[in-house]
Amino acid sequence: MASPASEPTTPVTTRKRRDLTRFGVAVLGLLLLNFLGGLFFFRLDLTEEKRYTMAGATKQLLENLKQPVTVTVYLEGDFPPAFRRLQQSVRETLNEMQVYGGANLHYVFVDPSAAGTEKARNEYYATLLKKGLRPTNLGANENGKRVEKIIFPWATIAAGGKEQQVLLLRGNQAAPSDVRLNQSIEGLEYELASAIRKLNPGQRKRIGVLEGHGELSNQEAGDLIGSLQQFYDVFRVNLNQARPQDLKTLSAIIVAKPATAYSEPEKFKLDQFITQGGNALFFVDAMRVNLDSANRGGMLSFPLQLGLEDMLFKYGVRVNPDLLLDLNSGVIPLVTGSLGDKPKVEPMPWQFYPLINNFSQHPVTRNLDAVYTKFVSSMDTVKAVGIRKTPLLFTSRYSRVLPAPVPVNLNDARLEPNPKLYTSQFKPVGYLLEGQFRSLFANRAEPGTTRFQPATSPQARPAKVLVISDGDFVRNDVDPKTGRPFRLGFDRLANTEFANRELVLNAVDYMLDESGLIAVRGKQITLRPLDKLRAIAERRQWQLLNLAAPLVLLGLFGLVRAWRRKRRYASF
Numbered sequence: 001m002a003s004p005a006s007e008p009t010t011p012v013t014t015r016k017r018r019d020l021t022r023f024g025v026a027v028l029g030l031l032l033l034n035f036l037g038g039l040f041f042f043r044l045d046l047t048e049e050k051r052y053t054m055a056g057a058t059k060q061l062l063e064n065l066k067q068p069v070t071v072t073v074y075l076e077g078d079f080p081p082a083f084r085r086l087q088q089s090v091r092e093t094l095n096e097m098q099v100y101g102g103a104n105l106h107y108v109f110v111d112p113s114a115a116g117t118e119k120a121r122n123e124y125y126a127t128l129l130k131k132g133l134r135p136t137n138l139g140a141n142e143n144g145k146r147v148e149k150i151i152f153p154w155a156t157i158a159a160g161g162k163e164q165q166v167l168l169l170r171g172n173q174a175a176p177s178d179v180r181l182n183q184s185i186e187g188l189e190y191e192l193a194s195a196i197r198k199l200n201p202g203q204r205k206r207i208g209v210l211e212g213h214g215e216l217s218n219q220e221a222g223d224l225i226g227s228l229q230q231f232y233d234v235f236r237v238n239l240n241q242a243r244p245q246d247l248k249t250l251s252a253i254i255v256a257k258p259a260t261a262y263s264e265p266e267k268f269k270l271d272q273f274i275t276q277g278g279n280a281l282f283f284v285d286a287m288r289v290n291l292d293s294a295n296r297g298g299m300l301s302f303p304l305q306l307g308l309e310d311m312l313f314k315y316g317v318r319v320n321p322d323l324l325l326d327l328n329s330g331v332i333p334l335v336t337g338s339l340g341d342k343p344k345v346e347p348m349p350w351q352f353y354p355l356i357n358n359f360s361q362h363p364v365t366r367n368l369d370a371v372y373t374k375f376v377s378s379m380d381t382v383k384a385v386g387i388r389k390t391p392l393l394f395t396s397r398y399s400r401v402l403p404a405p406v407p408v409n410l411n412d413a414r415l416e417p418n419p420k421l422y423t424s425q426f427k428p429v430g431y432l433l434e435g436q437f438r439s440l441f442a443n444r445a446e447p448g449t450t451r452f453q454p455a456t457s458p459q460a461r462p463a464k465v466l467v468i469s470d471g472d473f474v475r476n477d478v479d480p481k482t483g484r485p486f487r488l489g490f491d492r493l494a495n496t497e498f499a500n501r502e503l504v505l506n507a508v509d510y511m512l513d514e515s516g517l518i519a520v521r522g523k524q525i526t527l528r529p530l531d532k533l534r535a536i537a538e539r540r541q542w543q544l545l546n547l548a549a550p551l552v553l554l555g556l557f558g559l560v561r562a563w564r565r566k567r568r569y570a571s572f
Contacts, residue, residue, distance in 0.1 A: 062100035076111035208237035214259025222485035239266035257471025261307035264447035277461025286377035298409030316384030326354035327398035369499040393430035
């Protein structure tokens with residue numbers, strides 16, 4: 001009797017061995033691939049605009065988290081399709097962030113309307129309102145009935161016992177709803193990452209707010225100062241008393257609506273601060289306007305001499321001695337009649353208060369909502385070697401320039417403006433300057449001394465300067481009952497909040513944040529809407545294609561496989 005080892009090898013046995021070997025190699029290959037995938041993580045983002053790819057600054061921030069961060073998103077529940085898209089984008093962004101944040105980043109989605117009783121639901125709403133989370137009302141049709149839904153497009157980020165609220169629905173309110181939603185999605189990574197950065201402990205930079213020349217008081221600039229103090233140390237600085245070494249400890253200086261001229265020694269200190277790498281934000285008026293006089297029969301507005309004109313000119317920009325009028329404007333209260341024994345006051349459009357809704361695509365202003373200006377002037381640029389000048393804000397296409405002297409009378413608001421006079425278009429009213437600034441005092445003696453200043457200082461460093469031709473841009477209204485400042489950009493008459501505060505905070509972040517996180521605001525996601533008419537016309541054929549194509553492909557695959565097997569085993 002022959003042993004099994006000596007049995008002849010048949011073709012069937014050989015094929016079995018070969019198939020088993022291939023199967024084993026495939027299993028081992030998958031296991032090895034899985035093992036290597038765990039060691040060397042990578043992802044492929046095949047979208048054209050890299051919408052799922054985190055910026056380098058975001059990755060670095062998340063990989064270096066020093067404490068656990070919890071993100072609570074209040075976007076859970078039954079939403080219209082547009083908000084489901086926002087919800088899904090928030091979830092995808094947080095998923096991607098968790099890859100880099102690891103165990104230090106947690107997130108949870110919460111439905112604020114999930115409570116079983118109306119009382120419990122209202123109590124939860126009140127808790128969110130107390131945190132400053134303002135709801136959005138949505139109209140929807142349910143079973144043929146119109147119903148109102150309340151949603152909270154917000155997220156709360158908590159770390160180290162502190163919380164930061166993040167508004168997820170941003171964008172330009174004047175834009176169509178789908179465009180605004182897309183703008184909100186574009187800004188998700190920056191909004192979430194920026195809030196996480198602000199909660200992480202780090203060295204606080206110092207900002208000086210100038211005083212001594214009629215600048216905005218602490219009450220008038222209260223909201224801006226309070227907002228900056230959340231992330232920076234803010235001080236009042238009097239240039240007349242400050243020593244140069246004191247200014248060197250500052251990272252930025254804010255010049256907010258000065259009313260009187262700076263002296264030459266003060267300008268010298270400010271100039272040295274900027275040319276040696278200090279950043280500055282100028283919110284200055286070019287024309288003097290007194291509203292009390294304008295309300296009492298009118299006044300003539302003349303140029304306001306602040307002594308800063310030659311310095312800004314040297315840096316590459318000029319604020320012109322004129323006033324801009326715009327048909328896209330805010331309103332002022334005017335008495336238009338009487339109601340019984342009381343005057344009737346109505347808001348009237350006031351073309352001297354342009355609403356700025358045209359911005360450059362710079363990260364400081366990208367996807368920004370409209371901002372409010374009062375008695376703003378036009379701006380020009382002049383040659384300044386090595387300085388990059390970026391216009392940030394523009395008036396509308398229906399603007400008008402009035403050169404000095406300009407008559408200002410509040411009663412003119414009662415008159416219908418003549419559109420034919422508004423022929424100036426898109427006049428810039430804000431510039432960002434970047435580069436190595438040349439000193440105004442180069443090749444001159446320091447004011448009050450005989451010390452000669454060189455053409456180029458050995459301490460020269462690149463810096464950033466923001467100039468907006470409106471001093472009221474950073475002035476908040478004050479509650480007459482409590483004396484507390486309203487939020488910067490809030491217009492009590494229109495009951496609308498404009499984005500003045502957001503623009504200034506973006507600009508400060510851009511100047512002082514060395515991580516480059518602000519550049520994430522430049523992320524762009526292309527909106528690719530369907531052709532609605534074509535989609536309706538071709539809906540049936542696309543539905544059939546989607547239903548039939550998989551079945552046809554499956555059938556063809558089965559036929560080809562059966563034909564190959566029949567041909568392969570026909571010889572046995």
